[in-house]
Amino acid sequence: GNSVTQMEGPVTLSEEAFLTINCTYTATGYPSLFWYVQYPGEGLQLLLKATKADDKGSNKGFEATYRKETTSFHLEKGSVQVSDSAVYFCALSPQTGGYQKVTFGTGTKLQVIP
Amino acid sequence: NAGVTQTPKFQVLKTGQSMTLQCAQDMNHEYMSWYRQDPGMGLRLIHYSVGAGITDQGEVPNGYNVSRSTTEDFPLRLLSAAPSQTSVYFCASRMTGSGGLYEQYFGPGTRLTVT
Numbered sequence: 001g002n003s004v005t006q007m008e009g010p011v012t013l014s015e016e017a018f019l020t021i022n023c024t025y026t027a028t029g030y031p032s033l034f035w036y037v038q039y040p041g042e043g044l045q046l047l048l049k050a051t052k053a054d055d056k057g058s059n060k061g062f063e064a065t066y067r068k069e070t071t072s073f074h075l076e077k078g079s080v081q082v083s084d085s086a087v088y089f090c091a092l093s094p095q096t097g098g099y100q101k102v103t104f105g106t107g108t109k110l111q112v113i114p
Numbered sequence: 115n116a117g118v119t120q121t122p123k124f125q126v127l128k129t130g131q132s133m134t135l136q137c138a139q140d141m142n143h144e145y146m147s148w149y150r151q152d153p154g155m156g157l158r159l160i161h162y163s164v165g166a167g168i169t170d171q172g173e174v175p176n177g178y179n180v181s182r183s184t185t186e187d188f189p190l191r192l193l194s195a196a197p198s199q200t201s202v203y204f205c206a207s208r209m210t211g212s213g214g215l216y217e218q219y220f221g222p223g224t225r226l227t228v229t
Contacts (some may be wrong), residue, residue, distance in 0.1 A: 049217060
């Protein structure tokens, strides 16, 4: 079946540090890949997505590139802010057959300290 | 647009009680789903629906029922609450289409405690 593996958290960084959160997946074909962010006390919201190999998704200074050869979709940001403190979820949606069933990673909590 | 709304925000139940978690969306999305979020386990799909009158089970359906009589509403019923159902519940909706291109929109969640 499909699966998503994220790096364990929590991740604690100082403001303006570089962020990488690793995400690898297992799926057949070419799934769509997503990063969602969950701020404290809120639901998840889409951060960025990529729907085919070599696509780069970007939003709010965050980026992730769909790497088919390494089955990865790592999230990066060059300079984090305190307001980026949240839980980040990597997710995939299958290309065909049961496309409704999105598979989520377990989430990575990011804490940014001033 | 209000997006996806959920009520209540918090709920405490005693073991054996039943209740309904409400979910509504105003984006005319055909696909709606319920997830539960537990520490260290990410989100797990409980039930989903691809349109009015059509529902199906997800990964963890036991102890929950759903129905979809309108496009807008997708309530989740706990039949006889158990402590193992203590969790945060999220409702989500999305457009349907091939290739899983569309992102999901999530409600703010319902935090349920079963004692």
